[in-house]
Amino acid sequence: MVSEVLSGLLVKILESKGKTRDFVLREFDKKLFRAIVENNPKRRPRRVQEYKYFMLMSMLWSVLRNIDRGIISHEYLKRAVQTLVNGALLGNKEQEDANRKFKEQYGTAPPAFVVISPTMACNLHCKGCYAASHSGARFNLSYSIVKRILQEIHDFWGARFAVISGGEPMMYKSDGKTILDIFNEFSDMFFLMYTNGTLIDEEKARRMAALGNITPAISVEGYEKETDERRGKGVYKKVLQAFENLRKYGVPFGVSITATRHNAELLIEPEFYDFYFDEQGISYMWIFQYMPIGRGIDTQLMPTPEQRLKMLERWEVCLKEERRFVADFWNSGIVSDGCIAYGRPGGYLYIDWNGNIMPCVFVPYYVDNIKEIFAAGKTINDALFSEFFKKGREWQLRYGYEYGAQPGNWFMPCSIRDHYDNFKRHIASMVKPEDENAKVALEDPSYHKAMVEYDEKYKKLSEKLWREKILKN
Ligand code: SF4
Structure with missing residues (x-):
């Protein structure tokens, strides 16, 4: 009501x-x-x-x-009201029915969405890419698999929102179809697509405007210098061109930034937000603090605990004073009642180009594979009840999700980043690593030590803040 x-x-x-x-x-x-x-x-x-x-x-x-x-067109808005507002954000009768049926069958509410990386291929070769993508990568999910995943979450969970990540989604091709054909096929769902932006030309922007159910989040690392340093020379100019194309056709877009020790200070400056929101016309900004997984693992690249706290303060200013929509992972964990991985009620799971089903984009371990699940005559729902996922959800519960008035410290919500020792000992037993880097990380004692030391240091800083700022009031 x-x-x-x-x-x-x-x-x-x-x-x-x-x-x-x-x-x-x-x-x-x-x-x-x-x-x-x-x-x-x-x-x-x-x-x-x-x-x-x-x-x-x-x-x-x-x-x-x-x-x-x-710079957001009325045509786009009309469509977005139907999909994003009435479907993804607020829900409708069909979704309520799906939700009720799921609860009756499984005794718990369903997740709200999936993140799918349909292809590993990418036209860039960024330093430290979490997906370790490159142009020669051939791993792809077939169109029929992607379609079935979306159809199942649509019907079984009542989901009307999905995230497409990469590799580079604009490189995706299967059976003569592209990623835009997927968006067209699921016209009552809304999609957020992470992209490097370099392939969004005028024609693609025009098609996205006509579809009205897609918003691209384009990767930058700061300004031109920082972006080109990590992503390659000339990339930033192409990104600015993509912004222009999207503004011209009225498609709302945002940026996505990996925060590291090197660019964290930049992300605290007000001018940074003025530039992207006021001058470039973004509608949102996602900040992902560097997680040491993927290509070129380096625990020293994470923003320091002190920088992380400064970023938290900056995030608050964005929301409360500047009224700019910024989400900072992991500082924003408080608005989602903590970690949303492991197919938590209202949360999500991640499926990569191999079909491996992981709790989250930042947790590169799995037990199930969607192609095998479908081949065995099962559905995506079966993947939710693996021991791995159940252990992850049990931790979420213990840590605070259902403790109501006195939850655990949601300034450090991440099951893997912020509680690494617990993750390794109690959640990640019997899992398969997604790639060689994930395997090395799990077995390397120096990686373990660096992650745990970080956690302890950040705990000291953030616990005090959590108790005084959140629980006391
Ligand atoms: S595991 Fe960490 S990154 Fe993934 S949803 Fe949970 S808090 Fe976020």
Whole structure:
């Protein structure tokens, strides 16, 4: 009921202008605050709920600013209201039915989405790529497998949102189809696609606008110098061209940044956000703190614990003062009630180009493979109940997900990054590494030591903040 009222108001906000919009926006703001912070149905700490409220409002503000600037088209908006607002964000009757059936069968709610990397191929060769991709890589999921995965989560989980990652998704080809054909086929779902942006020419941007159910998150590492240093000379210019093409056809887009020890200070500067949000017209920014997996593992590349805290402060300013939609993994774990991996209710799982099913993009270990599961006459639901996934979810529960008023420290939510010793001892037994790097990481004592030392140091810094800032209030 509450979501129906909010949904109605949201549609009005997106479709109206001037004073009418200001009025509806105020109503929406009040109702959203009441629903999330005051009613607080799961009895989370009030401060946790406030972060969620600010996150949603900053998302709305970031989109509205770009509508007003004329860089999100009305045609796109109309379609996005149907898919993103009514489907992915607020849910509809069909989804409720799917959710209820899943609960009856499995005694728990389903995940909300998947991340699929349909191809390992990439036209770039970035230093430290988590997927270790390159142009010669041939691993691909077939079109029929990708289609079946999406159909199953659509029907069994009521999912209306999926994330496409890489390799480079714009390089994907199977049976004469491309990734845009997938988006076309699932027109009642909304897609977020991580891409290096270099292949988004005018024609692709125009097609994305017509589809209206896709937003690209384009990778940068900072400005031109930082981006070209990691991604290759001339890449940043192509990225700026992709921004221009997307603005021209009215497709909302964002950027995705890997935060390392070297660029963390840049990510604390206000000018960085002014440049991307105000000058370039992004609607959102994802920051992924470097996780030592994939090509060229280096634990010294992670932002230091002190830098991580500074980034947390900066993230708060973005949400609360500048009303810019920024998500910082892992500082933003608080808005999702901690780790969302292992197919948690409302969370997700990750499937790569080999079909291996992993808890998360940053956890390169698996036990099941989707192609084998389908060949055995099973469905994606069966993958949710492996010992590996169940252990991960048990940890999430113990750590706080269902503890309501006194959850564990969600400033360090990550099952692998922030609790490495526990991950290795209690969650990752009997798993298969995704690649040679993941195998080395699991067996290397110096990797273990570096990860645990980091965790201990960050725990000392963040626990105090968690207790004083979140639990005390
Ligand atoms: S495992 Fe870590 S990166 Fe993955 S969802 Fe959980 S918190 Fe996020």
